[in-house]
Amino acid sequence: MRTFDGHNDVLSRLHEAGAGNTSFLEGGDGHLDLPAAQAGQLAGGLFAVFPLSPFRGHDAPFEVDYDRRVGQEEAAADTLAMVRRLHDLESESDGALRIVRGSDELDACLEDGALAAVLHVEGAEAISPGLGELDELYELGLRSVGIAWSRPNAFGHGVPFSFPGSPDQGPGLTRAGHALVLECNQRGVVVDVSHLNERGFWDVARVSEAPLVASHSNAHALCASPRNLTDDQLRAVGASGGLVGINFCVAFAREDGADDPDTPLSAIAVHAAHVAEVAGVDAVALGSDFDGATMPHALSDASHLPALFEAMREIGFTEDELAGIALGNWRRVLAATWE
Numbered sequence: 001m002r003t004f005d006g007h008n009d010v011l012s013r014l015h016e017a018g019a020g021n022t023s024f025l026e027g028g029d030g031h032l033d034l035p036a037a038q039a040g041q042l043a044g045g046l047f048a049v050f051p052l053s054p055f056r057g058h059d060a061p062f063e064v065d066y067d068r069r070v071g072q073e074e075a076a077a078d079t080l081a082m083v084r085r086l087h088d089l090e091s092e093s094d095g096a097l098r099i100v101r102g103s104d105e106l107d108a109c110l111e112d113g114a115l116a117a118v119l120h121v122e123g124a125e126a127i128s129p130g131l132g133e134l135d136e137l138y139e140l141g142l143r144s145v146g147i148a149w150s151r152p153n154a155f156g157h158g159v160p161f162s163f164p165g166s167p168d169q170g171p172g173l174t175r176a177g178h179a180l181v182l183e184c185n186q187r188g189v190v191v192d193v194s195h196l197n198e199r200g201f202w203d204v205a206r207v208s209e210a211p212l213v214a215s216h217s218n219a220h221a222l223c224a225s226p227r228n229l230t231d232d233q234l235r236a237v238g239a240s241g242g243l244v245g246i247n248f249c250v251a252f253a254r255e256d257g258a259d260d261p262d263t264p265l266s267a268i269a270v271h272a273a274h275v276a277e278v279a280g281v282d283a284v285a286l287g288s289d290f291d292g293a294t295m296p297h298a299l300s301d302a303s304h305l306p307a308l309f310e311a312m313r314e315i316g317f318t319e320d321e322l323a324g325i326a327l328g329n330w331r332r333v334l335a336a337t338w339e
Contacts, residue, residue: 044116245287
């Protein structure tokens with residue numbers, strides 16, 4: 001089952017380690033590297049740039065100051081360093097990984113087996129309210145933007161990871177946020193609503209002309225994390241022709257919200273089933289959060305992706321449905337947005 005994944009944080013992992021790229025190219029101790037991707041039939045994904053992570057050096061990753069804003073210049077420097085690393089991965093991989101900027105390039109990777117890397121920014125702090133930095137980032141390959149991580153910025157407000165909690169926290173998009181959505185529509189850049197609060201979500205739904213995308217979120221009805229989407233939000237995603245990348249993070253999958261890797265894969269599969277029931281099966285995709293969250297033991301790295309599809313089969317998904325969840329739905333939504 002060849003797979004496209006809506007979110008990984010491997011660039012942050014490598015950036016924070018401060019070393020070279022050997023652990024990705026030859027295999028290491030993270031969730032995602034080239035050997036694991038090849039073993040798990042991972043065909044591509046959104047490679048996230050997460051500037052100025054507050055998790056660096058913290059043993060309790062959910063205990064951060066969600067109200068702290070970060071400076072644009074500092075965020076831009078951090079962002080560009082990780083963008084350069086993705087370009088280095090491409091040049092050092094001997095063709096095994098390629099940055100894709102459009103549907104033709106994605107299809108070429110699917111045809112010849114190269115790992116397709118879509119450059120994604122998770123939290124738009126590197127972009128000033130005037131949007132001037134979009135030109136450079138677009139030329140460098142940016143094709144997906146998450147408006148906010150779980151902290152406020154010039155464009156909108158994210159949600160904390162507190163549990164239980166509602167995604168309806170804080171105001172909606174700013175004027176600059178509305179402008180960012182429209183500019184992304186014009187350029188054919190995905191607008192990602194994961195981490196965005198509910199009012200911001202509805203602002204995107206009203207403003208954007210593209211399918212709604214939540215790259216790595218789950219169902220709030222099953223796990224009452226503010227990071228997850230309500231059924232009303234899920235219905236809006238489905239109605240737009242968009243998708244929800246089901247997140248493997250155990251704290252966003254478990255009913256009790258515990259950050260416990262001793263979590264069965266069925267806990268993830270039932271979120272896929274709920275999204276399929278509420279938004280339609282064409283709205284279900286994957287958004288692992290590899291290298292950015294606690295994974296179930298049975299999904300310790302990307303090589304174990306086939307086990308997740310087996311768990312989905314066991315709760316009733318057909319092979320045709322799984323093909324869409326694995327790859328087809330992401331391929332359709334990216335094409336509709338980029339072209």
